[in-house]
Amino acid sequence: QSVLTQPPSASGTPGQRVTISCSGSRTNIGGNYVYWYQQLPGTAPKLLIQRNNQRPSGVPDRFSGSKSGTSASLAISGLRSEDEADYFCAAWDDSLSVSFGGGTKLTVL
């Protein structure tokens, strides 16, 4: 069971906006950055959002991140078929470890 809680699945149609939540606690999300990763089928994870809401170079601005208290969210606007992937959140925990969410499988209908 993962320390950070994500919904196991999400879906949307092309062009829609979808959000994926990530819930933690005071010791992880509450006091540390949240990172988001995208894992396309059969590939290694790729950094999508760093420091709660910053996009690394090359990540489209359709992807955005936010954090409030002990929860964080990833939003994808203008959904495309190529966004179909697994999405994971992660946060440093004050117990000196990194916690990952269980992952959310996004389906583009």
Next chain:
Amino acid sequence: EVQLLESGGGLVKPGDSLRLSCAGSGFNFNVYAMSWVRQAPGRGLEWVSAISGSGERTYYGDSVKGRFTIYRDNSKNTLFLQMNSLRVADTALYYCTKDDDGYYSDIWGQGTPVTVSS
């Protein structure tokens, strides 16, 4: 271009040992912390271990503490994970990552598979 190339995975029996390696290139290796993250078949990501740039500080997940050892050779730009007393539950694809902002993974290798089976 930053590249991470893992090696050393394979098929072993429960109780065996294995050492994974990760060769880094395209960045100042000794400046950055590095981590190992694993993914069991069909499952999510599990953080395994991390090490500071100098190698002085190391951290481990509860499931591997006391069995795995992370270390690095900065003269060879290489990260290692020594895995002892392997269990069936350690079966996974092991990713090497370059870290940012402490121990957050920003660049990932392609992974090396480890299968523990009798």
